[in-house]
Amino acid sequence: MELQELYNRTVREHSIRPHNFLNLKKNPQAWEKQNPECGDTIRIFLQWNSQEELEIAFDMEGCAVSTASASMMTDIVKGKKKQEVEKIYQEVLDVMKGSKEANLLDTYGDLSVFKGILAYPVRLQCAIFPWKTLQDIIEKRYL
């Protein structure tokens, strides 16, 4: 894989200065999940505000790809209603798992930079990890 393509400016910016990044280590309301293969850990805090819009923050010990993916994800779903959030992560996961067109990522702004790693199933797991965690929190444990 070409390094400049993967570690382009967008990914670097998001991984070095991630958005919606908060220290959640001691926050009992944050959900924590570990990726067993690589050991990466993500913590996500989310709640629906009085307008039923999503408030979300995360922190993680992860690689540039997973951190950037989480940063972009929080940007994308923040302020959205539950139904919309569900539609978004479903679509993104479908693309990442290969059952939907890669070009759909273009509709999600920065996330389109990950089109390049769709062909690399191992590394792709890093980008999937935050999205899968969000799905698990919302569908399996939360609300």
Added chain:
Amino acid sequence: MEHAMSESNTFPVDEIRKDFPLLQKKFYFSQERYAPVVYLDNAATTQKPRQVIDALVEYYQEQNANVHRALYTLGEIATAKYEQSRKTIANFLGAREREIVFTRGTTEAINLVATSWGKKFLGEGKSILLSEIEHHSNLVPWQILAQEKKLKLKFLPVMKDGTMDMAHLGDFLDSNVGLLAITHVSNVFGSVFPAQEIIFRAHEKNIPVLLDGAQSVPHIPVNVQKLDCDFLAFSGHKMCGPTGIGVLYAKEKWLQQMAPYQGGGDMILSVWPEYATYNEIPYKFEAGTPHIEGAIGLARAIEYLSALGMKNLWEYEKKLTDYAFSRLKKIKNVKIFSPGKDQLGVLSFSLEGIHPHDAAQFLDSKGIALRAGTHCAQPAIRKLGVNATLRMSLYFYNTLEEIDYLVKCLEEAKEFFQNGITRTIQ
């Protein structure tokens, strides 16, 4: 032709590399690198010499038939080859043929012991003693058994660099321990547990010992009589053999008493609608059509390694390991987790400020295959207080030049990622 050690007593690594077709092939890694791979993930699996590949092809072109049941010529040929393979492996380990059970690999061998031996010999209240840094395949099968049979799991303490804390071994060897199951060589640190001494002391307390030989049997001479282990498990694919084949060595006295692992063809003597009588050992533990060409390929790999000489391989690997350790140590911001002495060629380390995944990705673009992650040993990694490590693991076909190249690329990685590439909460 197998290679002889040349008279100057240098290891003929350039000649040996020619035996490995994959090491000759060029791969496209990135715009700047179209070249053969620098393969440094030998603890995960090893490359295969043409002698082993040829043995597999030959089997399918000239010997293929089912074993132990066909009376015709071809069946005899296949059966003879399969059983000859068992003999080669037995000789290699100093075991008897009937003590060699073919399995899918280390994992299945350990599961076999947990199921067939553990269920029978470990009663409620007994404990199983493991080390703190076991591979998941020598941990999870015991967790499952412990839950089912209400056993306790206990863990031998290990030092920060993955070496055994021998001073405290005695505290753990008490009459409640029903089995000691430990790795011989750590797949995270490369550290070697002093197996012979540990086994001797366990036996003084009548504790049987299972040794996970996945990382030792491919690299150093291992003799089951000298070690006196009760069980030894290892995988063919980590020693130039095919995937899907491995070995459980077990002392005959245990195999005679153990219940079958799986039921099916080949493991029976006579079958009636309501019951069956079982075949003699080791066949009792090999239900169904076995991985015939796998066994043949593994035996061929063992012949290949034996011709080079396990001691010679070990000495050469030691030279590589010492060199790699001294070179890595000199790189600024590299943290090494492995002990550096009395160890085999597995080195865990990290680059400060650069996540192991990102470092490994960078190295891949330079054509270097090296692992980043938890290496199927999460408790060991957790002990280090990190999420993951980089791990290079050597084999006898690696070269000093490859290590130089790795070091050069690690320096470049630091430059590429400059002051780090991710942010983490401290």
